Amino acid sequence: MSDIIAPTKPTAEQGASAASIALMDQLAGPAVRAESPLYNADLATKARQGAKTGGVTLQEHKLLGHLVIRGSQDNAAFLAGAQAVLGFDLPTQPLTSAESGALSVRWIAPDEWLLIAPGREAFDLENRLREAMSGHIAIVNVSGGQTVLELSGPDARAVLKKSTPYDVHDSNFPVGKVVTSVFAKSQAVIRRTGEQNWELVIRRSFADYLWLWLQDASAEYGLVVKD
C-alpha cells in the first residue's frame, strides 16, 4: 500500500480566486413553447380521457427549475450563503431533504444537493446563490435534463417495489427521506413526500422509457394520470 493516502483538497481561498463565470438564462421566454421531457406522452389527454379512479396516480411536475448545488460542508461561507438565499439550511444529514414554500432541496451526496424551484425562478436563484456563496463551489442549472414525477395512491408503494431494489418499507423510508437508486434499469432520485406520495426525479433521456415502464407496472392496480 502506498504511503500517499489522499490528494490534498483545494482550500476555500483557492476556489475563490476562480475567474468569473458566464451565466445563461436557459429559459427562452414566453414566446417560445417549452416542452417537458414527457411532451410526447401527452399526459394532458391521458388525464382527460383515461381512468378517473385507480390504485396509482401519476402526475408530472413539469418545467421546474433544477439546480445542482455543490460545495464542501467545511466551507462555512457556502452553507451560510445557501441558508441566506433559501431561508433554510441545506440538509447535511445524509438521505434527508428540506423544503419551504415552493423550494425543496434533496441531499444527493456529502457535497451535492438538488434544489427544485419554480421554473421561472431558477436563474434568479442561481445568481443569488452565487452572490451569497464564496469559495470552491459549483451551481449548475440542469432544468432541461430532468423532470419530476409524483406517484401517489394506496398502490404507489407496490409500483416502487417492482421498480427499485431499495427497501421502501415504512421502517426504512419515512416521509422526507431521499435516496438515489436503481429504478427500472434506469436511475431516479426517490423522495417520500407523504404517506402515499413519492417523488421521482428522472433523466430526460429515460423519461419516455420510464413512462412506458410505469404504465406497465401500474396496470394491475389501475393508473390514473393527473394533469
Next chain:
Amino acid sequence: MLLIYCPHCGEHRDEEEFHSKGQAHIARPLDPDNCTDKEWGEYLFFRKNPRGLHHELWIHATGCRKFFNVTRDTVSYEIKEVYKIGERPSVVATAS
C-alpha cells in the same frame, strides 16, 4: 446479492448500485516526465491479485456517486471493512 455499506450514505445498499474500480491506494508518480518506462508501466498496468485480503476502490455508482475503499477477502468475498478515501484500513494482511 450482497449488501454493501456506503460510508457516505451511511447505510447498506444493494450490490447493484456499486461498481468495483480495482486496487486502492495507487499513488500516481509525482514526476511522471522523469519516470523510467518500468516505473510508469507498473503504475499504469501492474496490479496486485492477492488470494485473501485486498484493498479495493469502489464507487456508489447509482447512489451518491462517491468513491470509497473496501477491504475484501477475495476467497470468501467477505467485505471486512469499508473506509473513506484518505483513511487507512484497519484490517490488513499480516504477511505479504
